[in-house]
Amino acid sequence: MKKVTNYLYAILALSLVLSFVMAGLGIVNSQTAEAAAAAYTPSATLSAEATAAANTPSVTLQADVTAAAKPSATASASAVPTPAKADASAEGPAPEEDAASETPAVSETPAASNTPEPTATPAASEKPEPTATPAVSETPEPTPEPSAEPTPTPNEGAKAEPAAERGDNPSIYVLLDESLLNGIYTIENARFGIDSTGGNARATTDGINAALRWAKEQGFSTVKFEKGTYMIQCKWRNRFIAPTDGILVPSGLTLDLNGSTFMMEPNSYPEYCIFGIVNAKDVTIKNGRLVGDLDNHVYAKSSASPTHEFGFGVVISASTNVTIRNLTITKMTGDGIIVEGSYTALADGGRVSTKVRLLDNDISNCRRQGISIIGARDSEIAGNRIYNISGTDPQYGIDIEKELDYVVDKLKIHDNVIYNCSGGAISCHSGNDYEVYNNICSGNIIAVFSSNVRIYGNTIKNSFINVLEGASNITVENNILEGNSWIKA
Template structure:
């Protein structure tokens, strides 16, 4: 009698891993960042902000001058040139605060991998305001696709707020994991709020192995240059798992790939109240991507369908969306009608997909359920 009972408990444990339950409204109070009281201005360390001088060492010296308890590094208005192969490396309990008229620009390089701002193995970090500009227009090389504006790796309680990020050789933002002292550490509780990521070469933002990532009130637009060219790509591949992600009230527009793209090893992905318009690919594409909620979004004028779960995607809920005038690579961008697949498509091997209460180009499908 004991053996069946043990098997039952094992089955329950496996089901819990497959579809983890998140704490209600986890994104509202988190992350709570604890920033130190110290305050330094980069000008006092020799930064000039004249658009010519290499200000990397001066900005890093300002960061390194903070006590162990951290503090705020302020970058006044100006144009600061940065060697992104060295990066501005932020520490725990630190705020990098940029004047709205402050710009950090990458000094042109041939490197296929760089990061302008690095948050690695840190806790309680904020990057607020200003403009980050990559070197894609003046990049000296032709290979690689990993030039990042902000790289958040193996860190927790991180906020990126009101930053404009553009023209990077790779992604505007990367959030992911790394082995730290032989322990695989995922980023946890990362909030991206009010960010505009434009004209980056590979992605507006990529999410690798991470959890509790909240992307809100932000814009990801005009990604172009090297595939996948998505607004946001959630793709941990075999590096680990990605779960408990919420994308809310964002705009995905004019990307050469998909508005949002998702792949395997993910769960508990909520796509809520966003706008996807004018992307050349799908508004939302999932390739063998499980446990996804797509609700209350507006997807119009995308080159392919508004939503497509494909591969072995399963356990999706697609409810309460407006999916109209999509598949513009094949159909009129403004005319009503067409088949359901104009706005909503399913791969042959998907299963457990719930569909209800959506509005489509052809009104006869508005009562469609699955």
């Protein structure tokens, strides 16, 4: 009986041992599975995170670039499941607890990467990073955006449309002052100290000369005066040299006097000029009024020129291609206009003026002459009105009378109206090869010491045409004689 009992105890003990062994094996298996799950799940999570980290930025960047280049692609960019991967990577660690309790969590991780849970648009709006749409509108960085979206450049181009309409390129169009486009410079009186109210004669004269020199240096071809009254001073003190004072006009300029009046300051000098053109070429003076000091001149005694007969409106000395047009010239103590040489004999290298045109001027009330030609060739006097010349000889409307050994030839004197000149209308006193035609004169036309002169088509009222000694080869024909007129040869 005792043996049986011992045997039963032995069986019971063996059963307990086996139970403990089996229980131990179960724990080990459970721990092994748990460890395996724990070891496997993080690696899977890491893989998911790595995949999201590796893929998300590149896809997002691609979306940004696509949106920047094509704003209309925003919708298609938002439909890409990339934001879902970004969400999965952000929530990656959370499934670890589930993986610890359930081994199948490993199979759920890939499912998270494919799940299009929240749509791309809400997910992108919650993130601080700019989505495809904000990236274009908010970022100030120089990206391809300007080529895709409107910028101020098109608006600036719109502002330049007037230039484009003219056929210009707006990008290179430069607005220029009118004076630079047409070569006209209007004298700035204040800048040069010029008085246009009839005062400050010395400062005004110097200022005008400075302005003319400056305009020439700057390349202007025309100088225009502000309309006004300008008092001019002239300290030319030797009649037998070219003018050294008054307004001296440089070569290459057209002076538009713009209806202004230029007055000679009252003086006691035997000689003066308002405008001097000396050794110049390509000069024009037009559209103004020149007034001498006849009414206030002081006739001081002078051994050099006791008659004070050399006060001129315009002096043209040894110059070429000069035009005086549409001037009113009055009250000079000498001549309205004189055309002469260089004050040096031709034998000593002197020169005469050439290609001078005196056109459409009104010359009156001068003491000596209307126009004097004493050294010129290839020139023209036409369309002028000359009258009331009286005071000191010769007192002609037009006087051709050479000086020194100068030549006066190839002149055309036509279509002028000349009257009430104390000496006569036209004096051809020396010179060769010129024509006098279609003039209306209430005064004589004479030819003396001249040759090859044609006088034709003129109307002579109450006077005569006289051919005097020393004249040769003079043709007088087809003239109209009115009143007490005759021809004397």
